[in-house]
Amino acid sequence: MIEYGTMKVNGKGHLEIGGVDTVDLAARFGTPLYVYDIALIRQRARAFKETFQTLGVTAQVAYASKAFSSIAMLQIANEEGLSLDVVSGGELYTALAAEFPVEKIHFHGNNKSREELEMALDANIGCIVVDNFYELDMLERLCRSRKCKVPVLLRVTPGIEAHTHDYILTGQEDSKFGFGLQNGQAEAALKQALQSNSFELLGMHCHIGSQIFETTGFVLAVQKIMAKLVEWNHKYHYFPEVLNLGGGFGIRYTNEDHPLPPGYYVEEIVKEVKKQARDNGLKVPEIWIEPGRSLVGEAGTTLYSVGSSKEVPNVRKYLAVDGGMSDNIRPALYDAKYEAVFANRPLEKCEETVSIAGKCCESGDMLIWDLPVPKPESDDLLAVFCTGAYGYSMANNYNRIPRPPVVFVESGRAELVVKRETYADLIRNDIRLRVSLT
Ligand code: LLP
Numbered sequence: 001m002i003e004y005g006t007m008k009v010n011g012k013g014h015l016e017i018g019g020v021d022t023v024d025l026a027a028r029f030g031t032p033l034y035v036y037d038i039a040l041i042r043q044r045a046r047a048f049k050e051t052f053q054t055l056g057v058t059a060q061v062a063y064a065s066k067a068f069s070s071i072a073m074l075q076i077a078n079e080e081g082l083s084l085d086v087v088s089g090g091e092l093y094t095a096l097a098a099e100f101p102v103e104k105i106h107f108h109g110n111n112k113s114r115e116e117l118e119m120a121l122d123a124n125i126g127c128i129v130v131d132n133f134y135e136l137d138m139l140e141r142l143c144r145s146r147k148c149k150v151p152v153l154l155r156v157t158p159g160i161e162a163h164t165h166d167y168i169l170t171g172q173e174d175s176k177f178g179f180g181l182q183n184g185q186a187e188a189a190l191k192q193a194l195q196s197n198s199f200e201l202l203g204m205h206c207h208i209g210s211q212i213f214e215t216t217g218f219v220l221a222v223q224k225i226m227a228k229l230v231e232w233n234h235k236y237h238y239f240p241e242v243l244n245l246g247g248g249f250g251i252r253y254t255n256e257d258h259p260l261p262p263g264y265y266v267e268e269i270v271k272e273v274k275k276q277a278r279d280n281g282l283k284v285p286e287i288w289i290e291p292g293r294s295l296v297g298e299a300g301t302t303l304y305s306v307g308s309s310k311e312v313p314n315v316r317k318y319l320a321v322d323g324g325m326s327d328n329i330r331p332a333l334y335d336a337k338y339e340a341v342f343a344n345r346p347l348e349k350c351e352e353t354v355s356i357a358g359k360c361c362e363s364g365d366m367l368i369w370d371l372p373v374p375k376p377e378s379d380d381l382l383a384v385f386c387t388g389a390y391g392y393s394m395a396n397n398y399n400r401i402p403r404p405p406v407v408f409v410e411s412g413r414a415e416l417v418v419k420r421e422t423y424a425d426l427i428r429n430d431i432r433l434r435v436s437l438t
Helices: 022-029 038-054 071-079 089-097 114-123 133-146 185-195 216-236 262-279 330-334
Strands: 015-017 033-037 059-064 083-086 105-107 127-130 150-157 199-205 242-244 286-289 300-312 316-321 340-342 352-357 366-373 381-385 406-410 413-418
Touching: 015 022, 022 033, 022 300, 022 381, 022 406, 022 413, 033 038, 038 059, 038 071, 038 262, 038 406, 071 089, 071 406, 071 413, 083 089, 089 105, 089 114, 105 114, 114 133, 127 133, 133 150, 133 185, 133 199, 150 185, 185 199, 185 216, 216 262, 262 286, 316 366, 330 366, 340 366
Parallel strands: 033 406, 059 083, 059 286, 083 105, 105 127, 127 150, 150 199, 199 242, 242 286, 316 352
Antiparallel strands: 033 300, 300 316, 300 381, 340 381, 352 366, 406 413
C-alpha cells in the first residue's frame, strides 16, 4: 500500500488518517467523502518555508488556492504563514471570507473582469499579477480614476516546455497566459508599467507547468528571465524586487511517480537566482513560489462505498462506487492515474483485478483501471489516495450529483469543513417557469 503523511493501518486493520479510523469517518459523514490529513499539509508548507529560511532568502510561499479552496483550508494556509494565490473573484471572495491577510493575496488570471479588478482594488490586496495588455490598460484606467497605485507583477511566458501532460502546460510561448518574453511583449509591458503612475512594479512572474519532476525547467526559466532582467536593467535602470517562479512541483499519485522533496526544488531555484544575480552584479530579488498540488494533493483521500459490479467475461470486472467524475474529473480529463485500497481491510491479500467505475452516465467515467483488490464484498469502502488537489475544486454536479463534504483530520480529531450538498442545493438557482413560453 502506498502511504502518505500520517496514514497507517490501525489495530482493527482499518486505514487510519490523522489518528482517525476511515471506516468511522464514512459511517459518521457518509460517502463519498474527501478527507484531508492536515498534519501533512502543515509539513509540506513548513518544508518550503524552512528551505528558504535556511538559504537566507526573503521569500513568499503562496498557496495556489485553485488546488483546493475552502474557508478552513485558507485558515490553515494562514496559520502556516503562507501567502495566497487566487485566480477569480470567487477565490478572492473565499479568501476574504476566511479573513486571509489581504496584503498576502496575489491575484492571477488571464481574463480578469473589471468587477474582479475592482474587487481586488477595494480589498487592497498584496498584488495583481497582470497577464496581458488588455488588463494592463484596464487596471491603469481604474487606478487613475480611483487615484491609487497598485502593486503588480507581470506574468511572462519564458518559452519553456515543462515535462508534463500537454493539457496542463502553461509556460510555452504559445500559451493563453502572460507576456511573451522572447517576442518583445514582456518588454513592452514593462515599459508601459514603468511609465505609468498607477503601478508599483514589484517584479516578474512565470509558471512553467504542473506536476514537474525535475528542476531543469525552473533553472532554465530563471536563466531566461534573468538574462532579460539584466538587459532591461541596463536599458531602463529597473531591477525587480520580486521574482515569482509559480508552482508545479510534482507529487506521487502512483508508485510510477518519483517527485523530489519540496525543499529540493527551492534549493535549485535559489541557487540559480543567486548565481545569476552574482554574475551580473545585481541584488538577489525576493523569490516567491506558488505551490498548489504539492501542498494539498497527497494530503487528500476520497472514501467511496463500493456498489454494483459487472463482469465482462474474459475481459474485465467493473466495480462501481458512489461517486466518480463528479468528484474527481482528473482521470477523465487528463488520463490521471490513482492508487486505491479497501479502507476496511487495506492489508488483505489482493486476489483479483477490478476497474473502478463512477456512477455518472458516461462511459468515460472511470476512476481507476486494473486495480488489484481482495475479493470485493458489499460493505467495502474504497479509499482513493492523493485526491487533495484539483479534486474538490474541479467537482461538478453532472447528473445532478451533490458534491461530497470535506473533513479535516488531525491528532485524532475529525472536523467537517465543507457540508455535503443537498438535493435542495442543486435546485437553489432554478427558477420555475411562471408563464408558458409557447
Ligand atoms: N501558479 C499558477 C500561475 C498556476 O497556473 C498554477 C496552476 C499554480 C501556481 C499551481 O500549480 P501546482 O503547484 O498545483 O501544479 N487542473 C489541473 C492543474 C491545473 C494547474 C493550473 N495552474 C490538474 O488537475 O492537474
